[in-house]
Amino acid sequence: MVESTRQRRASSWVGSVARLGLLPLVLPRWAARRVLDALVPLVVAEVLRRVDMTTLIIRHVDLDRVVAEVDLAGLVEDVLGAVDLPRLVRESTGVLVSGSVRRVRLGGIAADEAVGRVRGRLRHRPTGPS
Amino acid sequence: MTGHAPHEAWPHQGRRAGIMTRMTAAVLDAVVLLAIVSCEYGMVAGLAFLVHPFTFGFPRPSRWLTVGVALASTVGYLAAAWTISGRTCGALLMGLRVVGPAGRLRPAGALVRAVLCVVFPVGLLWCAVSARNQSLQDVVVRTSVVYDWSR
Numbered sequence: 343m344v345e346s347t348r349q350r351r352a353s354s355w356v357g358s359v360a361r362l363g364l365l366p367l368v369l370p371r372w373a374a375r376r377v378l379d380a381l382v383p384l385v386v387a388e389v390l391r392r393v394d395m396t397t398l399i400i401r402h403v404d405l406d407r408v409v410a411e412v413d414l415a416g417l418v419e420d421v422l423g424a425v426d427l428p429r430l431v432r433e434s435t436g437v438l439v440s441g442s443v444r445r446v447r448l449g450g451i452a453a454d455e456a457v458g459r460v461r462g463r464l465r466h467r468p469t470g471p472s
Numbered sequence: 473m474t475g476h477a478p479h480e481a482w483p484h485q486g487r488r489a490g491i492m493t494r495m496t497a498a499v500l501d502a503v504v505l506l507a508i509v510s511c512e513y514g515m516v517a518g519l520a521f522l523v524h525p526f527t528f529g530f531p532r533p534s535r536w537l538t539v540g541v542a543l544a545s546t547v548g549y550l551a552a553a554w555t556i557s558g559r560t561c562g563a564l565l566m567g568l569r570v571v572g573p574a575g576r577l578r579p580a581g582a583l584v585r586a587v588l589c590v591v592f593p594v595g596l597l598w599c600a601v602s603a604r605n606q607s608l609q610d611v612v613v614r615t616s617v618v619y620d621w622s623r
Binding site: 446456465 | 478480490496565600601603
């Protein structure tokens, strides 16, 4: 008896919505997703702006337990493995050394050329009447 | 010869090196030789310590022996380096290579050149005068020192 009364009320509510022309407001799923994609970030941002997350976490989260759950040694090993630190050090020092050596060599060549120019000038110097 | 050289060095590769580069290489080699002779002295001292640990004293070689060992080490170092790769440590740093008329120096040629360099090191100064950038040793042994930045 009670159930039939509820069904009747619901059907009459849908009927009234239909009569009011509000059915287009019942969106299909893809449209609802779009609306939520646009709306949720805004709402969350506004909420976060009003809430001090740092204080909340400090007050309510057991950070020691979280850190204890993390495999720090494994994490560091993974990071070092991914970074390949020895290769980085090797390459950076190699670049430094090769840059310095190049400068020294080019400086030597320039000095050689300067000596060569002086020699050439002395050779082609016009000799005075003797 | 330009394989591993940066582009700014390409025009110089294979050209005869001048006095300044060669003098710099020679000074660097002198430092290397000083280290070699010091190591030799350290090895002799270590050996003496192993043989007579209780009566050990640092060896005091005569002046002639010191000079003789230093000269012999220099000849050995230069001849070996020129035979193996045509370049000593100093030449490697300055991007130089000693080449003979037919390319790499032969052991006999390298030895003669090394002896000449040790006996008459001032012959290097002839580079400054020579239009072909040749030292007196180069003229005698028919060698050239060229820029070569390849590895």
